Amino acid sequence: MSSRIRTALVIGGGIAGPVAAIALQQAGIDATVYEAYSRSADGAGGSLSLAPNGLDALDVIGLGEVVRPMGIPMTGIVMQDWAGRRLAEFGNPPGVPPMQLVWRSELYRVLVDEAARRGIRTEHGKRLVGAEETADGVTAHFADGTRASADILIGADGIRSTVRTLIDPSAPGPDHTGLISFGAQVADCGVAPTRGAMNMSFGKHAFVGYQVFDDDSALWFVNLPHAEAMTAAEAQRTPPSEWLSLLHRQFADDRTPAQQLIGLTGPEDLMVLGSMEIMPLVPHWSRGRMVLVGDSAHAPSSSSGQGASLSIESAVELARCLRDLPYDQAFAAYERLRRPRAERIIKETTRKNSAKTAGPVGRVVFATLMRIFGKLSKPEKQAWMFHYRIHWDETVAPVAAPVPPASSGSSAPVGTAAEPKRPARLS
Numbered sequence: 001m002s003s004r005i006r007t008a009l010v011i012g013g014g015i016a017g018p019v020a021a022i023a024l025q026q027a028g029i030d031a032t033v034y035e036a037y038s039r040s041a042d043g044a045g046g047s048l049s050l051a052p053n054g055l056d057a058l059d060v061i062g063l064g065e066v067v068r069p070m071g072i073p074m075t076g077i078v079m080q081d082w083a084g085r086r087l088a089e090f091g092n093p094p095g096v097p098p099m100q101l102v103w104r105s106e107l108y109r110v111l112v113d114e115a116a117r118r119g120i121r122t123e124h125g126k127r128l129v130g131a132e133e134t135a136d137g138v139t140a141h142f143a144d145g146t147r148a149s150a151d152i153l154i155g156a157d158g159i160r161s162t163v164r165t166l167i168d169p170s171a172p173g174p175d176h177t178g179l180i181s182f183g184a185q186v187a188d189c190g191v192a193p194t195r196g197a198m199n200m201s202f203g204k205h206a207f208v209g210y211q212v213f214d215d216d217s218a219l220w221f222v223n224l225p226h227a228e229a230m231t232a233a234e235a236q237r238t239p240p241s242e243w244l245s246l247l248h249r250q251f252a253d254d255r256t257p258a259q260q261l262i263g264l265t266g267p268e269d270l271m272v273l274g275s276m277e278i279m280p281l282v283p284h285w286s287r288g289r290m291v292l293v294g295d296s297a298h299a300p301s302s303s304s305g306q307g308a309s310l311s312i313e314s315a316v317e318l319a320r321c322l323r324d325l326p327y328d329q330a331f332a333a334y335e336r337l338r339r340p341r342a343e344r345i346i347k348e349t350t351r352k353n354s355a356k357t358a359g360p361v362g363r364v365v366f367a368t369l370m371r372i373f374g375k376l377s378k379p380e381k382q383a384w385m386f387h388y389r390i391h392w393d394e395t396v397a398p399v400a401a402p403v404p405p406a407s408s409g410s411s412a413p414v415g416t417a418a419e420p421k422r423p424a425r426l427s
Contacts, residue, residue: 003326003327005029005151005152005322005326005327005330006028006029006030006151007029007030007031007137007150007151007152008021008024008029008030008031008032008150008151008152008153008154008322009031009032009034009138009140009148009149009150009152009153009154010024010031010032010033010034010154010156011034011128011140011153011154011155011156011157011162011163012033012034012035012036012155012156012157012158012161012294012296013033013034013035013037013112013122013124013156014108014156014158014294015104015107015108015111015294015308015311015312016156016293016294016295016296016311016312016314016315017033017035017156017157017294018033018111018112018114018115018120018122019058019061019063019111019311019312019315019316020154020156020293020294020315020318020319021033021115021120022061022063022111022114022115022118022120023060023061023315023316023318023319023320024319024322025118025119025120026061026062026319027319027320027322027323028323029319029322029323031120031154032120032121032122032123032148032150033115033120033121033122033123034122034123034126034128034140034142034148035122035123035124035125035126036125036126036127036128036157037124037125038124038125039124046103046104046181046183046221046271046273047101047102047103047104047183047219047221048101048102048103048104048107048302048307048308049074049099049100049101049102049305049308050067050071050099050100050102050107050308050309051099051305051306051309051385051386052092052096052097052098052099052386053306053309053313053385053386053387053388053389054306054308054309054310054312054313055067055068055097055100055309056388056389056390057309057312057313057316057388057390058312060316060390060392061316063111063114066110066114067102067107067110067111068100070102070103070106070107070110071100071101071102072100072101072102072211072213073098073099073100073101073196074098074099074100074101074196074197074198074211075091075092075098075195075196075197076089076090076091076092076098076196076197076198077089077090077091077197077198077199077200078194078197078198078199078200079200079201079202080199080200080201080202080256081201081202082201082202082203082204082253082254082255082256083254083255083256084201084254084255084256087202089197092382092386093382093383093386096383096386096387098196099305101198101211101219107308125144126142126143126144126146126148127142127143127144127162128140128141128142128143128157128162128163128166129141129142129143129162130166131153131163131166131290133288133289133290137149137150137151137152137289138150138151138152138153138288138289138290140153151289151327152289152290152291152322152327153289153290153291154290154291154292154293154318155167155290155291155292155293155296155297156293156294156296156311156315157296158294158295158296159174159277159279159295159296159299160173160174161292161295161296163290163292163296164282164292164296164297166287166290167284167285167286167287167290167291167292168283168284168287171282171283171284172279172280172281172282174277174278174279174299175277175278175279175280176228176229176275176276176277177275177276177277177278177301178225178226178227179207179223179224179225179226179275179276180223180224180226180230180235180273180274180275180276181221181222181223181224181273181274181275181276182221182222182224182243182247182270182271182272182273183219183220183221183222183270183271183273184219184220184261184265184269184270184271185217185218185219185269186217186218186219186220186261186264186265186269187216187217188216188217188264189212189216189217189218189257189260189261189264190216190260191210191212191218191257191260191261192212193212193213193214193216194210194211194212196211197211198210198211199211199256201254201256201258203250203251203254203256203258204253204254205225205250205251205253206222206223206224206225206247206250206251207222207223207224208220208221208222208223208251208256208258209221209222210257210258210261212257218261220258220261220262220265222247222250222258222262223276224246224247224250226275229275229277230274230275231274231275232272232273232274233274234274235272235273235274235275236272236274238272239267240267240268240270240272241267243270243272244262244265244267244270247262248262248263276301276302277299278299278300278301278346279295279298279299279346281343281346282296282297282298285297285331285334285335285339286331286332286334286335289327291318291331291334293311293314293315293318294310294311294314294315295307295311297314297338297342298310298314298338298339298342298343298346299346300342300345300346300349301346301349304345304346304348304349306345306349306385310341310342310345313338313341313388313390314334314338314342316390316392317334317337317338317390318330318334320390320392320396321333321334321337321396322334323396324395324396325396325398329398329399330396332398332399333396333397333398333399336399337396341388345385
């Protein structure tokens with residue numbers, strides 16, 4: 001049995017999936033992407049930020065210059081209260097390029113198109129339901145009755161990962177933050193440009209962020225407190241016009257452009273995104289020939305601005321490890337490289353969401369603390385977050401005690417996806 005990894009199944013065709021497949025191809029490993037949805041995700045999803053470290057990771061696999069043109073520079077974040085009074089302003093540390101604001105659907109389209117251009121196959125309508133492992137490989141079983149086999153299986157299937165439950169049936173599932181999200185693009189908004197900054201306001205009843213560009217267009221998003229979790233599909237059962245009316249009322253007492261931007265949004269343009277979710281710490285990133293990458297292993301709060309970039313970094317680092325080591329040692333080395341960084345970012349950003357769900361008194365307290373923090377904060381202390389570099393040409397060294405394979409030669413039974421538990425939220 002050769003220890004060289006030659007083939008991989010990548011489960012999930014969002015952001016981490018195509019990046020992982022492209023990075024694996026660069027590492028000499030043939031990967032096929034299997035996506036549960038029967039069609040592509042063009043036009044779906046809101047905006048996200050790509051950090052400089054995420055773009056640097058894309059550069060390693062020749063994607064940086066493909067993605068950069070679609071980005072809109074975000075030079076900083078201006079925090080405001082409900083009356084539009086400035087609480088604090090945060091920018092990247094000196095010498096660090098600005099964040100890039102992109103639409104998820106556009107990023108997805110570019111990544112999928114680039115994977116196809118490089119000869120990587122993506123199969124749609126393939127919902128994973130189980131996996132069978134032997135000493136020589138792993139076979140994925142899909143809901144349509146088909147199967148596929150390769151040397152390893154990579155779970156890039158997001159925050160509700162099926163692969164995570166196959167690796168560990170008791171693995172935690174996503175946790176509702178108490179917020180549901182909406183967003184839209186607006187033309188001819190009539191609001192003064194924000195000069196490259198994203199303005200974020202803790203309104204009396206909801207949190208709003210908006211950025212206005214020089215051409216008088218804008219984008220906005222709202223995090224609305226909502227006790228019950230709602231998937232995007234569940235939230236979309238309510239007509240967009242009703243959501244817009246509700247959102248408009250939430251900002252009636254605020255002195256920010258929120259009402260104006262919402263009022264200019266047509267029902268057909270509203271993106272109803274459902275619950276904001278975070279992942280508790282995932283105890284096991286791999287088992288046997290299966291491993292997690294991206295949000296299935298580490299999903300920080302969206303307030304971090306690092307979710308997509310962390311996923312991209314991990315996908316590239318995993319490919320580098322698999323290029324140099326047998327799969328068991330590669331998975332151990334990959335986790336050693338990635339877990340400390342991912343968990344540090346998760347820890348430093350998770351608390352931000354609690355302020356968005358605070359009551360009136362809590363918001364006043366938070367505004368006071370934000371003013372103090374803004375005066376005392378030193379951007380250079382956050383430089384570590386942006387300065388991560390992947391040294392592709394360096395050989396990955398094995399860890400002292402690699403994680404042992406799950407099987408020792410006999411065929412393992414077909415696993416089935418378990419309903420994930422909902423443990424307590426990270427604090």
